[in-house]
Amino acid sequence: MIRKLVATDMEQCLALTEFAFKLQFTPEQRADRLAQMSIQESLGFFDEEQLAAKLTLLPLEIIIHNRSYAMCGVASVATWPEYRRQGMVGNLMNQSLRLMRERGTTVSVLNPFSFRFYDKYGWSHFCEIKRYRFQAHLAPRIGEVKGKVRRGSSHNLAELQSIYDTFARNFNGMLQRDEAWWHSSIFRKRLGHLAIYYDEAGTPKGYVLYTIKERLFDLHELVYVDDQSRNGLWRFIANHAPMVDEFTFIAPTDDRFSFVLEEPAIRTEINACYMIRIVDVAAFLQQYPFLATGHSHQFRLHIQDEHATWNTGLFEVTVNGEGEASVIQMPEGTPSDYALTCSIQTLSSMMIGYILPVDLHKMGRLVGESMDIDTLHKVIPHKVPFFMDMF
Known part of the structure; x- marks a missing residue:
């Protein structure tokens, strides 16, 4: 029961x-x-x-x-x-x-x-996380940066929320944190030390959450809104080099941290992180913001979902020039000719941006005509998926 x-x-x-x-x-x-x-x-x-x-x-x-x-x-x-x-x-x-x-x-x-x-x-692949680990003497050497870094606490929640919200919109799949989540999952479990970067005008533009244990500087969150705030934070982080042996932190897969190092002899790991699943295909696609191409596009998706039978079937999707979609689930038994066929797992990973339609087609995970694959490729916006919370 x-x-x-x-x-x-x-x-x-x-x-x-x-x-x-x-x-x-x-x-x-x-x-x-x-x-x-x-x-x-x-x-x-x-x-x-x-x-x-x-x-x-x-x-x-x-x-x-x-x-x-x-x-x-x-x-x-x-x-x-x-x-x-x-x-x-x-x-x-x-x-x-x-x-x-x-x-x-x-x-x-x-x-x-x-x-x-x-x-x-x-459920299927959601995102990959890049983890860097490097010796303290290899920390990036950042010149003079305008602005200041100050230590903070949970009392700075409004500032942290503003910085996080701006940063999160650079990626797909980031958690929409609310006050309760900050207190239960960040301040209570992961806070450690908090430092906030403020620009010349005193506007908060970035923060770091970190702990230092056994001479390892573990950077839990590095969040920033522009290059200046990132540089300001890295200058602050590098100032800890005399008291630690190594630094470690996570980043999205498109991060190019090693490019800023004079000697990029660092350990880099890429690990699959979390899994995602579309629960309701029709509602998800109806809400999905496709690319605004200025032209109307139409395609059909034949989805297979063993554990959520309401998702199994044929969906006709029409995307207008502004990128808004209308979705019709066709009656059972409608011929699926000229439809793109895939599993719910494939659809979920594709729509979050983990893998492109053209690559799925090459793998045999997305079956259909090349012309329809091209249409799908044109209207799905590309943004790297990233997720840095824990539950």
């Missing part, structure tokens, strides 16, 4: 979390977790009164081509070993998708322990 967890289930839920993720909470952490769980929505699969499997749903928003999309984060998925391979998680995922659609959620994101596992349920 699947049902929403209530207050009397929370101890069972916490015990499963500790076991599944190899955690052992202190009394303070336990109380904090219980308080957080009381305001989250979790679904459980029960064997009579025994919680066998569970997951948590987080109602959030992400930014796609400068538009805010209702997104549901899926987190804390776990099953007791004796209940594995009985389809419980699959049933929970299917029930979650139905709930998301009923609530008007068009897209979902999760942090997978295994890409193969969640691909079965329709």
